[in-house]
Amino acid sequence: MTFPDLTADLRARIPELRGTLEANAATAPLSWFRTGGPAQLLFAPADEADLARFLAALPAELPLMVVGLGSNLLVRDGGLPGVLIRLGKPFAEIAVEPNRRVRAGAGAADVKVARTAAEAGIAGLSFLRGIPGTIGGALRMNGGAYGGEVKDVLVEARGVTRAGDVVAYTNAEMGFTYRHCAVPDDVIFTGALFEGRPGDPAEILAEMNAITEARSSSQPVNTRTGGSTFKNPPGRKAWELIDAAGCRGLRRGDAQVSELHCNFLINHGKASAADIEGLGEDVRRRVRETSGVELEWEIKRVGLAAEG
Template sequence: MFADITPALKAAMPELRGRLDANAPTAPLSWFRTGGPAQVLFTPADTDDLAYFLRRLDRSIPVLVVGLGSNLLIRDGGWEGAVIRLGKGFSDIAVEPGHRIRAGAGAADVKVARAAAEAGIAGLSFLRGIPGTIGGALRMNGGAYGGETKDVLVEARGVTRTGEAVTFTHAQMGFTYRHSSVPEDVIFTEALFEGRPGHPEEILAEMNAITEARSSTQPVNTRTGGSTFKNPPGRKAWELVDAAGCRGLRMGDAQVSEMHCNFLINHGSASAADIEGLGEEVRRRVRETAGVELEWEIKRVGVGKA
């Protein structure tokens, strides 16, 4: 348990409208369903509330932003600082002229894909294959099934650590493979995408095909974190993991998926240390067998348990 800083925060932020929770469990925020507490969990009411919080938050307090937690592992010692959960106030989705769609950073990728399909906007179906939120897609140039965020983004908006509102054009995002060069202290709040004309029935059929492909090749409906490692240039991470003999490798309740070995699974009682330790063992074996240094795609944060 961390020191309770919520009384001091409330005193310094009398006009705050969002919710503050001290020593909040983070396991429910992560698809792995494991991890230690957040010293304080803040759920802002909207963008203005977020900016107000950041302007008045002591600069020495670390900040972690969480969406659906599909690509996140919070270590067992928890997060000493503020965890910001972008919830309902950041989940709006609106169709705009010119085959464009605007979405809050807390909106689920699948819901944005569905809204685009229903509006006859093609080009965003790939979002159906990303189990996260728009904020994560912006930060990591999320992609799947032949599409990437960079292919459809017009601009992104966010708030800096000092509470300043900022806007980034496509060029300013600095997209590369699973990465954007926007400073880490920027919290994305919304994005504007542009697709192309399409027929809703055809787009929905494409999305259904993606759904079926995911279900048949990935361990959906399990306690997992999505793709564990980035694909090295010209290689497939899962093939390297498989060739290293790691398919099905298990440490306690943490296991490399039998179905898709670039996924790690928590079978129920695995700690964050178990999951991270298993991932590091996979990296070691791939390094020894293929001479390739796999890079984590899952974001691992917080402190380990003493």
């Protein structure tokens, strides 16, 4: 699908814009699944002020979403109407501050934040090593792994509203629950401040290495996959329900349920987004039939189905 080109109109609306605009931009390179249709418009802001200026002038009827590393994103084959915002290098800075605090941009990779904290002797942020995404996504989903969650270490988050207003939220104001925060969906996070506790760098790095080894031995890393496909139901583990439903290794075309960890879906090379999403729905149906549990997607599925 090819969408109408919005770049000229938006450049005219916002002549002082400094970021890059691209019409009908490929989204497959932006997600770990490496599949999906184009984005009508891809915007990479130069900094927070540039983002705020863009959002303030953006027509209200245009859909809007943001992407980080794309580790938990599936764009459907018909593409994504509206605007996709990618927070690149200007939002990837990480700095150590007094009192065992780390400030990071929303585009910073979780693993790099964990490593920066470890090298500074700040304990408590090692769990970020197990989250394959950026700080923005971790804020939005209260990202957690290996016994830690964002809610345990966040001091404050910063973002920009759809109206272009810069806002800040304390930990309490984030409204964290399991894999969720209560901040309105149209707020784009731009950064966060975390606080850990004193620790020995060597011990923290050893803990991170253990997380790396655990992920490598139990998850299909270095493949075209997303993060965990489904949320764990209360008191249950999604992978156990999927395994009990006989879905380990299940395929639909080039899409497959991982045989190593069956809460991961894999694109073996030529799977369409429809193949991957359809396989996920097959899994949900089988789990519902065998256990009565309705699995909830954790991977974010967006956009339009292919034409026809």
